[in-house]
Amino acid sequence: MGMCEGVFPDYRANTRKELEEELNSAFVAITRAKRWIFVSYPLQRVMPWGSSKSQTVSRFVTMLQK
Numbered sequence: 001m002g003m004c005e006g007v008f009p010d011y012r013a014n015t016r017k018e019l020e021e022e023l024n025s026a027f028v029a030i031t032r033a034k035r036w037i038f039v040s041y042p043l044q045r046v047m048p049w050g051s052s053k054s055q056t057v058s059r060f061v062t063m064l065q066k
Helices: 016-031 059-064
Strands: 044-046 052-054
Touching: 016 059
Parallel strands: none
Antiparallel strands: 044 052
Protein backbone atom coordinates (compact mmCIF):
# COMPACT_ATOMS: atom_id res chain seq x y z
CA MET A 1 0.00 0.00 0.00
CA GLY A 2 1.23 3.48 -0.75
CA MET A 3 0.46 5.24 2.51
CA CYS A 4 1.62 8.80 1.86
CA GLU A 5 -0.13 12.08 2.64
CA GLY A 6 -2.33 13.22 -0.21
CA VAL A 7 -3.04 9.64 -1.28
CA PHE A 8 -4.22 8.15 2.03
CA PRO A 9 -5.96 10.28 3.18
CA ASP A 10 -6.87 11.77 -0.16
CA TYR A 11 -5.85 15.40 -0.58
CA ARG A 12 -9.50 16.31 -1.21
CA ALA A 13 -10.66 15.02 2.20
CA ASN A 14 -10.96 18.25 4.15
CA THR A 15 -13.76 17.75 6.64
CA ARG A 16 -13.71 15.56 9.73
CA LYS A 17 -16.35 13.28 8.17
CA GLU A 18 -14.31 12.85 4.98
CA LEU A 19 -11.16 12.07 6.99
CA GLU A 20 -13.07 9.50 9.05
CA GLU A 21 -14.27 7.87 5.82
CA GLU A 22 -10.68 7.73 4.57
CA LEU A 23 -9.54 6.19 7.86
CA ASN A 24 -12.34 3.64 7.64
CA SER A 25 -11.29 2.74 4.09
CA ALA A 26 -7.71 2.25 5.26
CA PHE A 27 -8.90 0.10 8.18
CA VAL A 28 -11.00 -2.08 5.87
CA ALA A 29 -8.13 -2.50 3.41
CA ILE A 30 -5.70 -3.49 6.16
CA THR A 31 -8.02 -5.84 8.04
CA ARG A 32 -9.07 -7.70 4.89
CA ALA A 33 -5.53 -8.82 4.16
CA LYS A 34 -5.65 -12.62 4.08
CA ARG A 35 -2.17 -13.29 5.33
CA TRP A 36 0.32 -10.47 5.11
CA ILE A 37 0.18 -6.80 4.41
CA PHE A 38 3.11 -4.48 3.88
CA VAL A 39 2.37 -0.85 4.59
CA SER A 40 4.81 1.39 2.79
CA TYR A 41 5.14 4.78 1.19
CA PRO A 42 7.38 6.21 -1.52
CA LEU A 43 10.02 8.83 -0.80
CA GLN A 44 9.21 10.42 -4.17
CA ARG A 45 6.47 10.10 -6.75
CA VAL A 46 6.35 11.13 -10.38
CA MET A 47 3.33 13.37 -10.78
CA PRO A 48 0.99 13.15 -13.79
CA TRP A 49 2.59 16.27 -15.31
CA GLY A 50 6.05 14.64 -15.19
CA SER A 51 7.76 16.33 -12.25
CA SER A 52 8.94 14.49 -9.17
CA LYS A 53 7.49 15.33 -5.74
CA SER A 54 8.77 14.32 -2.30
CA GLN A 55 6.29 12.36 -0.22
CA THR A 56 5.66 12.11 3.52
CA VAL A 57 4.29 9.19 5.46
CA SER A 58 0.53 9.22 6.05
CA ARG A 59 -0.83 10.22 9.43
CA PHE A 60 -2.69 6.89 9.35
CA VAL A 61 0.61 4.99 9.62
CA THR A 62 1.33 6.83 12.85
CA MET A 63 -2.03 5.65 14.17
CA LEU A 64 -1.19 2.06 13.22
CA GLN A 65 2.03 2.15 15.21
CA LYS A 66 0.21 2.83 18.50
